[in-house]
Amino acid sequence: MKEKSKKVSERDWMHEVSELRRQLNESRLKIEGYEIMGDMLEVQYGIDL
16 A cells, blocks of 8 residues: 555656746746846847846
């Protein structure tokens, strides 16, 4: 019985890791987008954030 619960727990752990990696990649893309927007504001409008 313990073996089965260990496998379920490991599967849940792997799912959580996968979800956290997805969220990290999404956050990195958002940061890159904000940096690009900041660069555009500085170049086009002279606004330095």
